[in-house]
Amino acid sequence: MVEMTFLQGIRQAIWEEMQRDSSVFVLGEDIGRLGGAFLVTDGFLNEFGSDRVIDTPISEALIVGTAVGAAAMGKRPVAEMQFMDFISCGFDQVVNVAATFRYRSGGTVSMPIVIRGPSGGYVGGSLYHSQQFESWFFHVPGLKVVQPAFAEDAYGLMKASIRDNNPVLFYEHKWLYRRIKGQIPGPDQDFIVRLGEAAIRRPGDHITIVAYGAMVHFSLEAAEVLAGEGISCEVIDLRTVKPLDMETVLGSLAKTNKALIVYESPKTGGVGAEIAAQIAEAGFDLLDGPVMRVAARDSFVPFAEPLEKYVLPSVEEIIEAARTLHRY
Amino acid sequence: MATRTKNRTNSQTAEQRYRDHLTKADHYELYRRMWLSRLFDETLLDFKKKARLKRGNLYASIGQEAINAGTSLPLKPHDYISPIHRDMPIFHFKGMSLESIMCQVWGKAEAPTRGKDSWSHMGDLSAGVIHSTSMLGSTIPVACGVAWALRLDGKTDSCVVAYTGEGATAQGVFHEGMNFAAVHKLPLVLIVENNQYAYSTPTHLGYATENTAARASGYGIPGWSIDGNDVLEVYEHTSLALARARAGDGPSIVECMTYRVRGHADHDDTRAMGYRPVEEIERWQKEDPIPRYREYLIKNKIFKASELPSPPPDVQKQVLDAAEYAINAPEPEAHTAMEDIYDESAGVTKWSK
Ligand SMILES: Cc1ncc(C[n+]2csc(CCOP(=O)(O)OP(=O)(O)O)c2C)c(N)n1
Numbered sequence: 001m002v003e004m005t006f007l008q009g010i011r012q013a014i015w016e017e018m019q020r021d022s023s024v025f026v027l028g029e030d031i032g033r034l035g036g037a038f039l040v041t042d043g044f045l046n047e048f049g050s051d052r053v054i055d056t057p058i059s060e061a062l063i064v065g066t067a068v069g070a071a072a073m074g075k076r077p078v079a080e081m082q083f084m085d086f087i088s089c090g091f092d093q094v095v096n097v098a099a100t101f102r103y104r105s106g107g108t109v110s111m112p113i114v115i116r117g118p119s120g121g122y123v124g125g126s127l128y129h130s131q132q133f134e135s136w137f138f139h140v141p142g143l144k145v146v147q148p149a150f151a152e153d154a155y156g157l158m159k160a161s162i163r164d165n166n167p168v169l170f171y172e173h174k175w176l177y178r179r180i181k182g183q184i185p186g187p188d189q190d191f192i193v194r195l196g197e198a199a200i201r202r203p204g205d206h207i208t209i210v211a212y213g214a215m216v217h218f219s220l221e222a223a224e225v226l227a228g229e230g231i232s233c234e235v236i237d238l239r240t241v242k243p244l245d246m247e248t249v250l251g252s253l254a255k256t257n258k259a260l261i262v263y264e265s266p267k268t269g270g271v272g273a274e275i276a277a278q279i280a281e282a283g284f285d286l287l288d289g290p291v292m293r294v295a296a297r298d299s300f301v302p303f304a305e306p307l308e309k310y311v312l313p314s315v316e317e318i319i320e321a322a323r324t325l326h327r328y
Numbered sequence: 329m330a331t332r333t334k335n336r337t338n339s340q341t342a343e344q345r346y347r348d349h350l351t352k353a354d355h356y357e358l359y360r361r362m363w364l365s366r367l368f369d370e371t372l373l374d375f376k377k378k379a380r381l382k383r384g385n386l387y388a389s390i391g392q393e394a395i396n397a398g399t400s401l402p403l404k405p406h407d408y409i410s411p412i413h414r415d416m417p418i419f420h421f422k423g424m425s426l427e428s429i430m431c432q433v434w435g436k437a438e439a440p441t442r443g444k445d446s447w448s449h450m451g452d453l454s455a456g457v458i459h460s461t462s463m464l465g466s467t468i469p470v471a472c473g474v475a476w477a478l479r480l481d482g483k484t485d486s487c488v489v490a491y492t493g494e495g496a497t498a499q500g501v502f503h504e505g506m507n508f509a510a511v512h513k514l515p516l517v518l519i520v521e522n523n524q525y526a527y528s529t530p531t532h533l534g535y536a537t538e539n540t541a542a543r544a545s546g547y548g549i550p551g552w553s554i555d556g557n558d559v560l561e562v563y564e565h566t567s568l569a570l571a572r573a574r575a576g577d578g579p580s581i582v583e584c585m586t587y588r589v590r591g592h593a594d595h596d597d598t599r600a601m602g603y604r605p606v607e608e609i610e611r612w613q614k615e616d617p618i619p620r621y622r623e624y625l626i627k628n629k630i631f632k633a634s635e636l637p638s639p640p641p642d643v644q645k646q647v648l649d650a651a652e653y654a655i656n657a658p659e660p661e662a663h664t665a666m667e668d669i670y671d672e673s674a675g676v677t678k679w680s681k
Contacts, residue, residue: 025480051480057511062469062504069473072453075480077473092501096463097470104449105459106442107668141669165671 004184006148007177009155010116011040014078016187017162018048021076024162027054027063028080028117037082038118038177060090067113068098076162081117084171085131098167099142111142114161116170119147120214120264121301121312123175130301130308132213132265137169138242138274144195145242147171149216151182153239156193164195173214180217198245200252204234207322208252210275211262212238215313219262222318231326233260241271249275250283257288258325262318267295289328294321346402346567347560354401355630358559361397362618363639365389365417367647368426372433375651376594383435384446387413391557391589392521394617396421398562399489399519399582402570403456406483410458410471410490413448414521414588418491423455426646430654443660444668458488465499468492468518472505475514487515487573489566494583495526497540506579510547513578517569520581522556523588527596528603541583549579556584557617560624587612 004012018024025048026041032055035042045053056063060081067077081087087094094115101111121130137143144166148154154172161168185191201216202223211219216237223233234252238245253259259279261272276291297311350358369388375381389396392414400421403409409422416433420426424440431439432450440450451459458474460467471490478486496502497520509516520540524531537543544551550572555561562584569580589612591600601609622638625631 023480054476057504057507059469059504059508061466061501062472062508065466065469065501065505066473066476066508069458069470069475070477070480071473072458072470073474073477073481075477092463092466093469097461097466100461101459102671103668104441104445104461105451105668106440106444107671108440109451109453109459110671144670165673 001183001185003181004151004155005178006151006154006172006180006182007038007040009151009182009184010158010172011042012184013155013158014041014162015044015047017159018044018052023074024076024078025052025054025070026078026080027056027066029056029058029063029082031055031080036080038174041080060086061093064090064093064098064115067115068093068101068111071111071113072101072109076112078114078116078162081115083129084117084119085128087115087117091136094137094143094167094169095140099140102166103142110165111167112162112165113167114158114170115167116158116172118174118177119171120173120175121308122214124303124305124308125174125301126303127300132171134169134171134241135265135270138271142166143242144168144240145171146195146240147173147213148239149173149176149180149213149237151180152184152191153193153199155184156191157195157239160192160195163192168195171213175214176217193239195240196243196245197240198236198238198248200234200248201237202233202235204232204256206232206256207234207258207260207325208249208256209233209235209260209262209318209322210238210249211235212241213264215262215264218313218315219318221315222322225315225319226322229323231322233322244275244278246275246278246282249279250286253279253283253286257286258328259287259291260294260318260321260325261291262294262313264296264313266298267293268298270295289325292321292325294318346564350563352630355625358397358401358563359621359625359636360640360643361400361417361421362393362559362621363643364420364647365393365396366618367639367644368417371647371651373594380655381434384433385593385595387447387593388590389414389417391612391616392523392586394557394559394562394621395519395521395584395586398559399566401563402567403489405456406486408456408458408471408474408486408488410467410474410488411448411460412464412467412491412493412496413460413462414493415491416448419448419450419457422457424452424457426650427653430650431657434654434657435660436654436657437660437664438657442664442668444665464496465492465501468502468505469508471516472509472514475509475516476512478515484515484576485574487517487570489517489519489570491519491521493526494520494522494531494540495529495534497543498534506543506547506549506581509579510549513576515573516579517566517573518579518581519566520583521586522553522583523586525588525592525604527592528599539583539585541581544581549581551581551583553583553585556586557615557620559617559621587615589613
């Protein structure tokens with residue numbers, strides 16, 4: 001066990017996978033000489049050489065498309081978006097080319113691709129360096145969507161994503177990069193966190209809070225405050241939003257009978273809407289109150305601090321929503 | 329056909345006159361491939377008309393057979409192609425069976441996509457055919473990825489030949505892919521099938537350069553705009569581009585100036601007469617690559633006229649048999665629509681809790 005930041009956990013996972021498996025390679029803008037804008041691939045170029053650490057031109061469609069072609073040939077590319085916001089420039093390659101590949105090959109070609117990069121707000125990144133829009137890809141068959149909240153998970157989920165045979169979108173919340181630290185198991189332990197399995201971060205009896213990414217930490221903070229008021233919250237960290245672990249969510253609801261979903265993206269049409277619908281379909285009898293959501297306002301993430309705070313969800317909003325829900 | 333031989337290379341030495349090395353059998357093979365392409369399209373159009381083929385559009389390559397034959401003959405089994413919608417016969421020339429291609433057209437269970445997708449959106453990597461999509465231009469970055477994988481595997485002798493229409497060269501991904509291929513000297517040959525129209529849009533509304541090969545200089549690579557109805561010219565320039573790629577000299581663009589004699593697809597045949605001058609169509613019909621080549625072979629005493637039946641009867645039979653095979657092949661079962669979305673055989677050995 002070594003203490004590492006969330007960011008170092010990701011770096012360590014990719015590094016170890018590249019050492020373990022020569023078919024793994026990385027590509028993206030400024031990832032070689034610079035080591036990436038956030039230094040996730042720092043030192044990779046020296047260790048693995050320029051055939052496996054590709055400094056690409058500013059071409060997101062090219063980055064994803066090259067990953068697709070290489071994956072079709074049996075490689076395991078890990079593609080960096082300098083910021084996840086820029087994936088929109090490669091959107092077609094993700095949804096029409098990568099996601100469909102296995103389907104249109106009649107099951108003969110798999111797409112072991114990881115598309116990773118920093119996402120999320122709360123750092124004054126403004127419109128184009130703060131978005132998540134994971135729901136764009138949540139909607140698409142053939143893709144998996146991962147967003148860790150803890151350093152061990154960032155490490156274990158990255159390893160599982162690289163070894164997964166499907167295109168995985170790996171959202172790294174930049175607010176967590178250096179803020180969160182954890183104990184990372186050594187390579188000898190081959191520690192993996194399986195995709196599609198949520199974790200219960202805090203047991204509780206009154207309300208189930210479902211969250212992922214930075215919102216897990218907000219929810220835990222809220223749960224701590226609420227505990228002081230006699231409201232006991234069970235906090236579920238989804239870790240993977242697609243596939244969605246509804247078994248864990250419904251299992252928790254059977255105990256608490258109340259659901260609060262917290263996500264950082266705009267509220268309308270987000271991942272929380274789907275979770276709420278699935279709860280309504282499969283867990284209606286378990287409910288003692290309305291399914292509630294705390295999410296961003298339906299806006300972009302603005303620059304000025306008061307604006308950003310106004311748009312993005314806060315710990316206070318989670319506490320407020322939980323109090324309302326508890327009164328039912 | 330103003331631009332047709334403008335940019336042809338003057339740098340070809342005697343050894344690079346690839347056509348001089350063609351054997352009689354090679355010549356016949358080029359001739360046969362052109363006829364197979366022609367009959368492939370005509371047969372399917374006929375099946376469509378008679379309602380024995382009910383679904384899907386037919387994007388025929390009638391008039392463009394010199395490209396199908398001339399670009400495919402120089403390929404080796406370990407090369408890859410990245411085809412587009414108008415190139416169905418090339419899938420076969422690269423090694424896929426006509427039966428499986430016909431099954432794809434009819435959406436049958438044993439089609440390469442198992443009935444999931446239509447027409448050319450298929451591939452077979454074991455034959456060196458990279459799966460295409462309907463998103464024009466999207467295939468070019470993917471071809472770069474295949475080339476990169478070949479590099480990682482040390483397969484320096486394998487090349488990727490990517491096809492595109494001149495219309496699709498306007499896509500941003502075309503630039504992204506060609507730029508990257510040029511920077512890294514990837515073994516890529518880009519064949520631009522310039523048939524003068526992107527659906528109804530003429531070339532002067534598609535690009536402002538003299539031709540699309542002119543763009544090559546923007547990437548620092550060679551580009552040739554050649555007579556795409558002359559199969560030997562196509563063969564020669566493809567061979568030249570492949571030789572460059574195999575030598576590690578990187579990508580090049582071979583733009584084949586040709587003409588789409590029919591509509592964009594079969595649904596468009598009538599309207600296609602409206603958006604193009606009739607004289608233009610007639611002029612290009614006189615440039616039909618098949619009789620042109622036949623005349624060349626006879627004039628140069630490579631074959632006697634009697635040795636070059638038009639069409640070769642066995643080719644027609646081959647196409648018809650494959651179509652009948654597909655018609656009689658089983659339909660896919662409905663529930664298979666939900667198969668092949670994910671591959672859950674992840675190579676993960678150990679799980680955490
Ligand atoms: C991204 C995208 N936009 C639009 C279309 C619709 N479309 C299909 S073929 C075509 C024309 C293509 O022209 P060109 O590239 O010159 O090839 P050609 O059909 O002439 O062989 C269009 C507009 C498409 N398939 N993909």
